[in-house]
Amino acid sequence: MSLPLVIDYEHGISAIDAQFHRPKRAAIHLIVEKGVAALVDTGTSFSIPGVIASLEHKNIAIEDVAYVILTHIHLDHAGGASECMRLFPNAKLVVHPRGASHMANPARLVAGAMGVYGEAEFKRVYGEIYPIDAARIIEAPDESRIDLNGRSLLFLDTPGHARHHNCIFDERSQSFFTGDTFGVSYREFDVDGLEFVFPTTSPVQFDPAAAHASIDRIMRYQPRHAYLTHYSQIGNLACHAQSLHELLDAHVDIAQRAKNDEDRQAVISKALREILLQRLTQQGCRLPLDAIDELLRSDIRLNAQGLIHWLDQPTERFKQL
The missing domain is CATH 1.10.10 (Arc Repressor Mutant, subunit A)
Structure with a gap:
């Protein structure tokens, strides 16, 4: 497996390209704290060989991946979760309480997606998705925290795009991992350091009132950056x-x-x-x-x-x- 595009930022944060449809469409974020790692979102099962190659390049052992964190369970964010859990023996999956049962038993999630795409196209885009042992799943309700080797990650319930959506505030970097809550921003649109950001209202749980409230909640923390799954770090957050x-x-x-x-x-x-x-x-x-x-x-x-x-x-x- 060749090494995918990897962008390294401050505070042990990197973006690994999920290679989803095209380069720089979806990012898997890696957080490393004193040799212990967490992934935020997973892309699809086809993204995981690139994650493994990136970890090897950074001399991070698969045994040192402590958490696989999902902002939400849409399959461009969570489709690779079961493959991650198969390959990372010590990892726990961290997910919104509304999404946990779908990770333990993904039958409804898969059936819904197959109903949209058809079985052949679903398997071409997302590959296989397997049940995850419930004993390895951590539900992250609003304002819960996990400890990444001394680094505190705070989970906020942030609906609007989906009712099973968390945003994760990283106190070390004073930044949020926002999944789809803070919109979409492709790096190709950047002009002289200013990014272009637009909302994602995609099916099937768009709620505009909740989306407005979630954006305001994020901004109350005065974050330095947001790390979007589509695509990675942006600043200028008040704008x-x-x-x-x-x-x-x-x-x-x-x-x-x-x-x-x-x-x-x-x-x-x-x-x-x-x-x-x-x-x-x-x-x-x-x-x-x-x-x-x-x-x-x-x-x-x-x-x-x-x-x-x-x-x-x-x-x-x-x-x-």
Whole structure:
């Protein structure tokens, strides 16, 4: 296995490319504290050989991986968890209480994904997913902590993208590992050190009121950086928090205006593309349009699907706005 892209940051934090669909789309974060390691998110089962190669390159033994931490159980974040637990003999899996049972018995999780992708495509993208021994699973409720060789990691329940989502505050680096709660930010969009961040409203548990509250909760800790699964370290967090709030409201407005359209997927997707292109232009993005479209295509499709699912929930949902 060749070594995947690895970006090393301060405080023993590294981003290992999950090699999910394309380079620099999904990151697996490695935290090392005095020789003991934790992984935050896992990519898919196909990502794990790259993790092993990266650990070997850093002279970290598989026996020294103490924790495999999931921000949430969507399979681009958690699909490699069972393979990790098979290969890391001393590791414990740390997951939101709402996700723990799905890791111990992933049948429903797998069936749901196969219903979307079909069995052949599911196996091509995600590989095999196996049950994890419940005795090796640690549930991390709101404001719980784990100790990584003297380094405190604080778990915050941060719904909005998913109801089974934690963000993890690392006191050593004064930074958060945010999964999808603090949006998506591809490094290709960076302009003169300023990142471009946009929300992920993908299926099936988008909740705009909760998303706004989770962003505000993260910012109350005045973090230095956020480490996003898509894709890794960003700064300028006060600026991005404001932009995320604005874009969340814009996403909701787009969805509500398209509520009765016959082809809501197309209408919402077109409007999402327009607003993201407008924001990128304002920021000074220099990429050609076809490159921008290629980077955004999958997220726009998934965000539109998530907004449609949200629209179709009972009307009580709208009273939260």
